[in-house]
Amino acid sequence: xxxxxxxxxxxxxxxxxxxxxxxxxxxxxxxxxxxxxxxxxxxxxxxxxxxxxxxxxxxxxxxxxxxxxxxxxxxxxxxxxxxxxxxxxxxxxxxxxxxxxxxxxxxxxxxxxxxxxxxxxxxxxxxxxxxxxxxxxxxxxxxxxxxxxxxxxxxxxxxxxxxxxxxxxxxxxxxxxxxxxxxxxxxxxxxxxxxxxxxxxxxxxxxxxxxxxxxxxxxxxxxxxxxxxxxxxxxxxxxxxxxxxxxxxxxxxxxxxxxxxxxxxxxxxxxxxxxxxxxxxxxxxxxxxxxxxxxxxxxxxxxxxxxxxxxxxxxxxxxxxxxxxxxxxxxxxxxxxxxxxxxxxxxxxxxxxxxxxxxxxxxxxxxxxxxxxxxxxxxxxxxxxxxxxxxxxxxxxxxxxxxxx
Numbered sequence: 595x596x597x598x599x600x601x602x603x604x605x606x607x608x609x610x611x612x613x614x615x616x617x618x619x620x621x622x623x624x625x626x627x628x629x630x631x632x633x634x635x636x637x638x639x640x641x642x643x644x645x646x647x648x649x650x651x652x653x654x655x656x657x658x659x660x661x662x663x664x665x666x667x668x669x670x671x672x673x674x675x676x677x678x679x680x681x682x683x684x685x686x687x688x689x690x691x692x693x694x695x696x697x698x699x700x701x702x703x704x705x706x707x708x709x710x711x712x713x714x715x716x717x718x719x720x721x722x723x724x725x726x727x728x729x730x731x732x733x734x735x736x737x738x739x740x741x742x743x744x745x746x747x748x749x750x751x752x753x754x755x756x757x758x759x760x761x762x763x764x765x766x767x768x769x770x771x772x773x774x775x776x777x778x779x780x781x782x783x784x785x786x787x788x789x790x791x792x793x794x795x796x797x798x799x800x801x802x803x804x805x806x807x808x809x810x811x812x813x814x815x816x817x818x819x820x821x822x823x824x825x826x827x828x829x830x831x832x833x834x835x836x837x838x839x840x841x842x843x844x845x846x847x848x849x850x851x852x853x854x855x856x857x858x859x860x861x862x863x864x865x866x867x868x869x870x871x872x873x874x875x876x877x878x879x880x881x882x883x884x885x886x887x888x889x890x891x892x893x894x895x896x897x898x899x900x901x902x903x904x905x906x907x908x909x910x911x912x913x914x915x916x917x918x919x920x921x922x923x924x925x926x927x928x929x930x931x932x933x934x935x936x937x938x939x940x941x942x943x944x945x946x947x948x949x950x951x952x953x954x955x956x957x958x959x960x961x962x963x964x965x966x967x968x969x970x971x972x973x974x975x976x977x978x979x980x981x982x983x984x985x986x987x988x989x990x991x992x993x994x995x996x997x998x999x
Contacts, residue, residue, distance in 0.1 A: 898922030
């Protein structure tokens, strides 16, 4: 008789243990890979910001001022070997987007120490920012929560604010260190930053890019700024109102202080600054409780009487692209194409019907984005749906609609 083999296979318990160990090791490996990837991306962003910081300091030394806008910043630093790709962070959810430009603030020729210049809030899954603070190297800082009418809002995203809206800047414990109440509609505003400084002091920034008004209350011991097209109103615990208007194609910011003191900043492009009725000729000036400050700044490029986007309505299939253009009209109805590319700027000439003017593009998706829009007005359809886009030239705005099928 032949003997039967007594070899035994794995029992169910042994198989379960082996599978569990494999899953555990795979999870540890994925976590390690994710941590390594996050660190690599943070290093790349930090490297970009350090290069920009060095070039910006060289520009300040050469010209004695900060570039006026994000687009000016890209052009200005190109002579110091900073390429447009260095303004993009790989953590940015928008591909090929100049990440840092959404968070750039022009400063005066003598900014406060650790004043925010630009940064990126997307690191550690949105929990931390890499920020370039004046007088220092880029720093990793812990993000703080900001809500609009009780719902979390995103950093750098253009918002349309309505009268009665409330923005709260919150500490880690949930307490509010700054509250912004909208008292006049604002078509274009953005949360630029909310983080804790290395000292632990909370720092928040609201940027207003259009006409409107807000009432601001800041807790003592906190740092807060409202940036407008004509000034930056900075406080460390006070209450004040900021009103932005447009008069004769000038941006005018009026600051009424109720409690404490607000420090207003002027720029080389400032036409006139007043404290009550007294003209001010300083880079910064304080506005105490009971007083009013006014800063007027000329829009630094041609502003048409009205603008429109071409095409205004378009149907696309997934994968198709379109380039939108902006046409400006003067009071006599004469049309001009707005915007110039960098090559034309370098050549120092432009076509008869084209003028130099900065066009800001913004995508407003319905429910979720159906496509991608870059800084030059190029749109790519990626899924079915409807998108609305806005173009701005100074205070002028126009809209277009894309239907993706």
